[in-house]
Amino acid sequence: MFFQKTIRKSIQVEGVGIHSGKLTTLRFKPAPANTGVYFIRADLPNRPFLKVSALNVQAVSYQTTLGGPFFQVATIEHCVSALSALRLDNIYIELDGPEIPICDGSALQFLEALVLAEIIELDEPRKYCYITEPISYNEGEKSAYILPYHGLHLTVTIDFPHPQIGLQKLDLEINEQTFSRDIARARTFGFLKDVEALKAAGLALGGSLDNCIVLDENRIVNPEGLRFPDEFVRHKVLDALGDLVTLEMPLMGHVVLHKAGHDIMNKLIKKIVASPGSYRFVELGADISAETKKFANWTLNT
Ligand SMILES: [Zn+2]
Secondary structure, eight states: OOEEEEEESSSEEEEETOOOOOOOOEEEEEEEETTTTTEEEEEEOOOOOOEOOOOGGOOOOOSEEEEEESEEOOHHHHHHHHHHHHOOOOEEEEEESSSSOOTTOOOOOOHHHHHTTTTTEEEEEEEEEEOOOEEEEEEETEEEEEEOOSSSEEEEEESSSSSTTTEEEEEEEEEHHHHIIIIIIOOEEEEEHHHHHHHTTTTOOOTTTTSEEEEEEEBBOTTTTSSSSHHHHHHHHHHHHHHHHGSSSSSEEEEEEESSSHHHHHHHHHHTTTTTGEEEEEEETTTOOOHHHHTTGGGOOO
């Protein structure tokens, strides 16, 4: 049996929002068992709060924005990605602005802050959302599906027609060690040709070579180059882990994504929530081997 986790003490991270360009302070705070993950706008009257939930996702174009009746929190995915990998079940995330700091465009600063805040177990068993039947969502060539699996495993493929990206695939068992080593440092990326359009739309105002890999027609503009040869697909794994937090429960399954961004992830997660026959809640240690075995070769046949 595994127990739910939170952090022992509060800790803060500061920086600009990539889209708003505004300086924001984010503070992680401990939360009791069975709370989940909440954002709190400490700068607004009555400190309104919003649960990280697929039902609260409002915008999913270049980033994932949560919205309620009174306020929004934009670009949540890199921050909550670290929660997903650390299996942090309960936490309050306080903000004094509308957007999460972009930091260096990866999840590294959030991961480091959470580790410094000391992860502790609570006196309550964790329940997992265990996928018992494959669930899939497709839109043209973009596809996403989840298979029964005893753990959390991601297989992500991207295919960008750019000489520095092309076809990239990553297949990874997700845990704190693999996330820290292989995923947390992977930065977000964008194309120079899109920057003007994004800025005209009021987005990417805080974007710079310090927080984004920028590509022109042929090359990577950042003088320091890449942190991994396949940093792009690693960042997509990071984003997908962040989006998985909107399921509101740790997932046990094998997630397979092909060219699937935040929009497809949000639709897949909503489909899981709407398919109660395709999952059940389990505590770790429950016997789920029959379902896992039954679908062991499913990927090979699709
Ligand atoms: Zn991202």
